[in-house]
Amino acid sequence: MEAAPPTYEVAxxxxxxxxxxSYIPPNRLSSATLVSRSWHEIFIAQLWGNPALHxxxxxxxxxxxxxxxxxxxxxxxxxTRQRTHTLHLAHDNGDRYSFHGPEWLDDVLHLLPNLQSLVVRGLSHFDHASLMQxxxxxxPPFNLRLLDISNCTNVTPGALARLLPxxxxxxxxxxxxxxxxxQWVVLDTLKHLIGLQVLKLRGLDLDNFHVFMLTHTxxxxxxxxDLSENNITDQYLRMLIEKCLSDRSNDNLDARGQDAEVSDxxxxxxxxxxxxxxxxxSYIRQIFTTDFVARLALEDRPNPGATHLYLSGNYITPVGICELLDSGTLHVxxxxxxxxxxDRHFTRRRMASVWQAQSGKTVIAALRDDASAKLRYLRVHHGALAAPARSTGVDDLVPVGKSTLQAPTTFISTITAPSSGDTEDLSGTGALRAxxxxxxxxxxxxxxxxxxxDFPAASPNQALIDRLIDFISDCAAQxxxxxxxxxxxxxxxxxRAGQTSTLRHSAAQVFALERIVLELSKDVPVSNPSDAMSSAQGAKRSMTEDADSEVLWSAAAGDFSFFGGESGAANDESNDNGRGQSPSREESQAVHAPVQSQAQVVDNIAVLSAFRKDRKLAxxxxxxxxxxxxxxxxxxxxxxxxxxxxxxxYMEESADFHSGRTRHT
Known part of the structure; x- marks a missing residue:
């Protein structure tokens, strides 16, 4: 993927x-380098290129x-030192590393002249002392192309601002x-990185002031x-759209006067x-940690504008989402x-109101009219799957805090699947108009x-899972x-072989959806009003507060079979059995029948799995x-x-940084 073509001999x-x-086991590489000079040149690069791979x-x-x-x-x-292109120091939970002192970082940066990727995520030794050394x-400037210093809590702003330029x-x-x-002293240094195209600023507690300064920098x-898990609001999101996204008024021209899409x-x-x-x-991480890269073809397009934007976990309403999608320039x-x-002074607004912009355009309309041409990847709350077409305005909405967006059951139950009369068949193939x-x-x-x-694993009714099944059926028709x-x-x-691959490619030009991912909500469905009250107050049943443990404890909330005699005496004093004797299985089921009927919920995952298996078998x-x-x-x-x-x-990124034989096998 380099810009310069290879030489004739290499080609x-x-x-x-x-x-x-690359398939030689690590314990054999040292022996293989001693066979001959030619083998030494080949295998020493594997041995020293990325030491953490072994x-x-x-x-x-x-x-x-x-x-x-x-x-x-x-x-x-x-x-030999010139052959190292990647150094990945895994995070340490204590004193697992035994460096000779804070000079270790200076040795790494100066004694590895061709170091291309440095990953020190969560490394406690990457601190103020090592940076100041x-x-x-x-x-001369360092040749680093990829630098991951995330989750480094021992770094000071002054030391970090000293290194980045x-x-x-x-x-x-x-x-x-x-x-x-x-700190702004660090963010201001980003103006010196003229070749930077991937920037991740997750979980830094950035507010509107930081966004205002970042857009100009x-x-x-x-x-x-990536600005996920920060404190950005709709007001400064508009500034981010105007300053950082592609400018459609200039037709996305690059420095050579060519259209940016044509350049790609x-x-x-x-x-x-x-x-x-x-x-x-993932591609950037893998290519920079696999071998030396002189120059990427992606670097021939200056000032591309943000086409991949990550904003989850911010104070952004669907009003801001609509404006973001209106730009029509995002791929991800x-x-x-x-x-x-x-609202602090009024009652809670309906869920339907926050899925419509002030201009009257909904997120659904923005996806259909503005974002459909370029969007390749979308991560959105499951409420967008069944958002209504008409809703009230959001002029009175006032932000008071950050909380997980959950669709109330009253909203879900009012949404019905689209009727056959609202659609029109296309070309007799079963494809439906939207x-x-x-x-x-x-x-x-x-x-x-x-x-x-935030997709619920269980719901009080089947409206949501029916809507999802209808969506998957529409995918099948498309x-x-x-x-x-x-x-x-x-x-x-x-x-046959060539036609199969070409048909697959041609079909993807018409309908390209390959994967639907349901991220389950962390909330556990409650079975009775008392459980609902305790769940609303944030009470946990298990000591570990693990999601699986919470499910098991909730499922066993009404099961008193272990205390057989006490359960029968407490629930049915007029039982014919003697005091202290356990009731029969039929009597126990009759006693707990009202509780079980109240606790019935729809297992969305089981219904979806049954539908998929049935259609696959058919x-x-x-x-x-x-x-x-x-x-x-x-x-x-x-x-x-x-x-x-x-x-x-982090799990996915760690696999990319540590992409060795273990991952490929």
């Missing part, structure tokens, strides 16, 4: 040893080996959860901006897919887990991933319509009867994932 010569070098992430030997690596850098030849006077080549910078990065240089397209179809998808940051939008605003009252997959033909946050359209493409090459039976059968009603070949919501995405 034509195929050395088999270089191909399987160990598991949770292996205690990793800290000991990396400590030895840092201590002995002064005794290693320059030709780095020599900066009469020294000397990393002029940075392309990726992560300052998330580092308290010192909140960053401008449109940043392509991917010239980089190749694969690079275009990477730059517009949700795996953009994370607006899930937003706050529900209430109704106005709720989200429909036809509104976002280029969307590849849809994530619905996929069948796209497949039928792809068959009419005259550019399909002859042959499709398999139809294929067995007719091999050419392409569409079964309700069967969608896409992926539906169910996950628990997490506070961050």
């Amino acid at each position: 034509t010569l195929r050395d088999p040893v270089a191909i399987f070098a 160990f598991d992430v949770e292996d205690d030997r990793l800290c000991a080996a990396l400590s030895t690596f840092a201590r002995n850098l002064r005794n290693v030849r320059l030709a 780095v020599r900066l006077v009469d020294q 000397r990393c002029l080549s940075l392309f990726y910078l992560d300052l998330s959860y580092t308290p010192a990065a909140r 960053l401008g449109r240089r940043i392509r991917s901006l 397209l010239n980089s190749g179809a694969n690079m275009l897919s990477v730059s517009q998808g949700d795996h953009f940051e 939008a994370d607006v899930g887990g937003q706050s529900l605003f209430t 109704p106005n009252q709720c989200l429909h997959p036809a509104m976002l033909p280029h969307l590849r991933t849809l994530i619905l946050t 996929a069948a319509h796209a497949h039928a359209q792809a068959k009419l493409d005259w550019t399909s090459p002859p042959g 499709h398999a039976q139809h294929k067995a009867i007719d091999a050419g059968h392409a569409h079964t009603e309700g069967y969608w070949p896409g992926v539906v994932q169910i996950v628990r919501s997490t506070s961050g995405i």
